[in-house]
Amino acid sequence: MLDDVIDESMAAQTRAEIEAHISKCGHCEVVLNTTRKTIEIYQCHELYELPADVSSRLHAAIKTRCTKIR
Amino acid sequence: MATIQQNEGLNEQHPDVALVARVRAGDVGAYDELVRKYERQIFRIAQHITQNREDAEDVMQDAFVKAFEKLDQFQGNSKFYTWLVRIAVNESLMRLRRRRTGKMVSIDEDLQTEEGSVPRDFADWAPNPEDNYNQSELADILRKTIQGLPPGFRVVFVLRDVDGLSTEETAETLGLSIPAVKSRLLRARLQLRERLSRYFKRKPAPAVAQSTRS
Numbered sequence: 001m002l003d004d005v006i007d008e009s010m011a012a013q014t015r016a017e018i019e020a021h022i023s024k025c026g027h028c029e030v031v032l033n034t035t036r037k038t039i040e041i042y043q044c045h046e047l048y049e050l051p052a053d054v055s056s057r058l059h060a061a062i063k064t065r066c067t068k069i070r
Numbered sequence: 071m072a073t074i075q076q077n078e079g080l081n082e083q084h085p086d087v088a089l090v091a092r093v094r095a096g097d098v099g100a101y102d103e104l105v106r107k108y109e110r111q112i113f114r115i116a117q118h119i120t121q122n123r124e125d126a127e128d129v130m131q132d133a134f135v136k137a138f139e140k141l142d143q144f145q146g147n148s149k150f151y152t153w154l155v156r157i158a159v160n161e162s163l164m165r166l167r168r169r170r171t172g173k174m175v176s177i178d179e180d181l182q183t184e185e186g187s188v189p190r191d192f193a194d195w196a197p198n199p200e201d202n203y204n205q206s207e208l209a210d211i212l213r214k215t216i217q218g219l220p221p222g223f224r225v226v227f228v229l230r231d232v233d234g235l236s237t238e239e240t241a242e243t244l245g246l247s248i249p250a251v252k253s254r255l256l257r258a259r260l261q262l263r264e265r266l267s268r269y270f271k272r273k274p275a276p277a278v279a280q281s282t283r284s
Contacts, residue, residue: 003256027192031263034195034270038263039231041200047213048117050110054127061131062105066098066138 006036086150093141105134108151111233112158118228119162121217122169129165133158148242152235156243159225166221187257191267199270215265223258230255 004010005018022028086107092100112133116126137144137154144153200208216224229240230251241251 003252003259006259027189030192030194031189034267035259035263037195037199037270038259038266041266042212042216042227042232042262045200045209045212046114047209047216048114048126050113054113054130055109057127058109058131058134059102059105062102062134062138063098065135066101069135069139 002032002035005032006039084149087146090141090144090146090150093138101138104150108154109134111151112154115155115158115225115228115233116162118216118224119159119221120165120169125162125165125169129158129161133161136161149239152239152243155229155233155235156245159244187260189260189264191264191271193267193271195267195270196272203269211266211269215262218265219258219261223254223261226251226254227258227262231259 001018005015005022008015010018022032086104089100089104093104109130112130113126116129116133117123120126120129133154137157140157144150196202203211216227219227225244226240226246229235229243230237235243237248237251237255240246240255241248244251246254
């Protein structure tokens with residue numbers, strides 16, 4: 001149910017009922033807001049940037065290995 | 071951060087279709103365009119699964135070469151990207167298996183844990199809690215936290231919430247059912263939330279200095 005609220009994948013009526021409950025339930029409100037925040041933080045911060053040297057080696061390897069395959 | 075656009079119209083051809091056709095006609099340069107488009111995402115996924123930079127680099131290279139070799143088998147029923155991710159996930163799991171000297175590694179591993187299936191921490195977070203840490207501290211916290219998830223939860227969270235794949239695409243990519251993806255995603259989100267609460271919860275206001283003793 002929590003996922004359906006976050007992903008907005010539920011019927012409007014069910015959503016309205018759940019939102020009415022959340023507005024009166026402190027625990028549900030915290031869990032919903034902090035779960036949304038968790039997702040947002042991971043979306044906004046790249047944890048594994050592709051280093052330029054790794055990218056260069058990849059393109060060189062693709063050129064060599066894929067040309068051989070052809 | 072780059073995410074995959076999912077809103078192509080039904081009659082609109084995905085731009086990758088034309089690139090794939092050019093590659094099939096012998097244009098390796100077109101393949102380099104596909105590599106440039108998706109290298110960041112594939113590297114990220116490989117890093118999240120293998121948790122090792124050298125392995126992630128090897129996986130990325132092998133996945134792109136394998137996709138090139140198998141391009142004739144690509145049916146076009148799915149997007150090129152989800153097909154490529156499936157290859158990269160399999161390569162990553164094989165690499166992990168080799169590191170663990172032959173021990174079976176799959177995305178079904180370690181799913182018995184009940185941790186995080188029910189929220190326990192109801193403390194509210196500070197407003198913009200990430201601002202309490204510098205970029206490097208925050209990245210360490212986020213990495214450490216997500217690395218603590220079982221691989222089967224981690225990969226679903228990364229594909230679905232970070233990479234922006236739909237539930238259906240994530241299921242297809244990992245060879246899982248839709249209910250299995252939903253269940254793993256919910257538990258991944260709740261476990262991450264619970265663990266991040268240790269860092270992000272609102273700090274209690276400092277006690278007022280005691281008045282003079284009598």
